[in-house]
Amino acid sequence: GLPEPWTVRFSKSKRREYFFHPETKQSQWEEPEGTDHQQLKQYLAEHPLRVRCLHLLIKHRDSRRPASHRSEHITLSKEEALQELAAYQQRLEQGERFEDLARERSDCSSFKRGGDLGHFAHGEMQPAFESVAFALPVGAVSAPVETDSGVHLIKRVA
Numbered sequence: 001g002l003p004e005p006w007t008v009r010f011s012k013s014k015r016r017e018y019f020f021h022p023e024t025k026q027s028q029w030e031e032p033e034g035t036d037h038q039q040l041k042q043y044l045a046e047h048p049l050r051v052r053c054l055h056l057l058i059k060h061r062d063s064r065r066p067a068s069h070r071s072e073h074i075t076l077s078k079e080e081a082l083q084e085l086a087a088y089q090q091r092l093e094q095g096e097r098f099e100d101l102a103r104e105r106s107d108c109s110s111f112k113r114g115g116d117l118g119h120f121a122h123g124e125m126q127p128a129f130e131s132v133a134f135a136l137p138v139g140a141v142s143a144p145v146e147t148d149s150g151v152h153l154i155k156r157v158a
């Protein structure tokens, strides 16, 4: 839909998409000359510029910040963290609500909001987390995801 090498990005301040030319570093609100509007609309429908996710994070002793509201010194091994995360996957499959489990167990401060990270665009979260989050269908829960923060289950909600 966009003439090369234009790309589309999301402006957090204006909460809408804008167009960016990576060579000239030019950015603008209006669609560049030569944009196929219908194709662009289709592309944006299939490639969301931002998603909204809940996550349940279990930290371990190798986490970049092995502390949380639950424990000021986390000594769990990564293997133990993954085993514990698997138990939460089971409970989700048995119908418990993601928000309740995140509130119960997540080592991220988002536990207070049932794991809700709000909306985020490309470039905000660690790459491994971002790529899984953007690939999830709305309503789906990921397999365990490893980042420098620890191990996560991610639920995409928008």
Ligand SMILES: N=C(N)NCCC[C@H](NC(=O)[C@@H]1CCC/C1=C/[C@H](COP(=O)(O)O)NC=O)C(N)=O
Pocket: 055, 057, 064, 065, 107, 108, 109, 117, 118, 119, 120, 124, 125, 126, 129, 147, 148, 149, 150
């Ligand atoms: N932009 C938004 N909404 N907030 C900033 C997020 C910064 C981002 N954070 C993460 O990638 C980790 C993994 C996914 C969620 C997340 C949450 C971490 C996990 O806990 P920590 O390892 O920090 O102790 N707590 C907050 O940041 C990053 N680029 O480091």
